[in-house]
Amino acid sequence: MSGVWVNHSKLRVVITGRPNVGKSTLFNRLCGRRRAITNPVPGVTRDALEEECRIGGIPVTLIDTGGVKADFEDSFDRLVAERALTALENADIIILLLEIGTLTVEDESLIAKLRRYSNRIIPVVNKADTVEKDYQASEYYALGLGTPLPVSAAHGRGLEKLIEAVKARAEHLPPNPDGPESAGRPLTIALAGRPNAGKSTLANQISGREASLVSEIAGTTRDTVISAAYRNNRMIRIIDTAGMRRRAKVSEDIEYYSVNRAIQAMFEADVTILIIDANEGLTDQDKKISAQAVKKGHTIVMALNKWDEAVPDKIRLKKAEDKIRFQFPVLEWAPLLPVSALKGYGIENLIKTVIKADSQQNQRIDTAKLNRALMEWISLTPPPTRKGKPFKVKYITQVSIRPVRFIAFVNRKEGFPESYRRFLVNQIRREFNFTLIPVDLSIKEGQNEKLR
Incomplete structure (x- = not known):
């Protein structure tokens, strides 16, 4: 996509493994905070989550991927696996996470796919919480992928050797190209809205790559997914949040944490794009999302998504806007723009409006x-x-x-x-x-x- 630059200026370290092997726990441990949602239920992580942090003093982009299954139960499992394997193609270092015990069919299937990246792999054996289990980890030498490092992600045991291994690999890598020096302060945008309103599609459209997993299944995004792009002479960080439902429907622990993470991301962003489904109009949940932002004086730009006209019908658009303004007058100041995240219509105008809004909120009057x-x-x-x-x-x-x-x-x-x-x-x-x-x-x- 023209005008889009993806930030690969930092070392890219990707964590991969089968479902429920402890990838998100290790990701959080290396990040130094609870960035990814962890849960005993396999398959909690779906998108490839990115976080800029430091490992052993080295600035990196750390990436947590969804678990790769040997057999796909449905097309959704296939999408998760494809996204995980795509992340590996751009990786500088791959942390292959295994578990103490016998290799599973899923482990063996994934290792076969990773053989072509063997020079980038650091094999790590998780759940080694005793010295005795450290010895069991040595059995993984037979894989031919290098020295297996025993760790306990849950307890932080053995991480020092993993960090040293990452630093050693980094020293032998050529420097990555830097991004544009004129980017200035990154503009952080949070994408919020009800489930399946098109947040992930819009995130991918802005960033110019498939950073967020897109599916017709409502609630596909669970973690907050961060991607970056250079557009309109500005570095932009995009946070794709989980869809926010009515509290009565937030029954799963996973979804509860997803919604809380989404609200937190919204307040940490410079500007929030509230995505409204043009076919459904403004829902009660859209109002609740907006009300939380308004209380904090947070800047919102409303995107009327699924408006699949290259040139919007002015009369139809005016009716839709009047209805939304009438339903929620507290956002009378917020710009409302028709977009089609799927077809790309209105995206450039949306980005320009967000940048202009950010400029206004940083203005100080003498x-x-x-x-x-x-x-x-x-x-x-x-x-x-x-x-x-x-x-x-x-x-x-x-x-x-x-x-x-x-x-x-x-x-x-x-x-x-x-x-x-x-x-x-x-x-x-x-x-x-x-x-x-x-x-x-x-x-x-x-x-x-x-x-x-």
């Missing part, structure tokens, strides 16, 4: 300039009076960016008209180009010391 504008607004539309006593707005100042917040100092806070506060917010938006983001204005009684 206090003197702000108060000159305030005097003009007051002269044209004075504050109302109450019981014969006029309200006065004495001073206004911006107190933060991301989120953008202002404080207005008034002579009387009690009874200050909400309508006039909204008037001031709208004037700030228009005058200083905060048209795509939330703007908060608090009323405080008194006068800033600068005017005394």
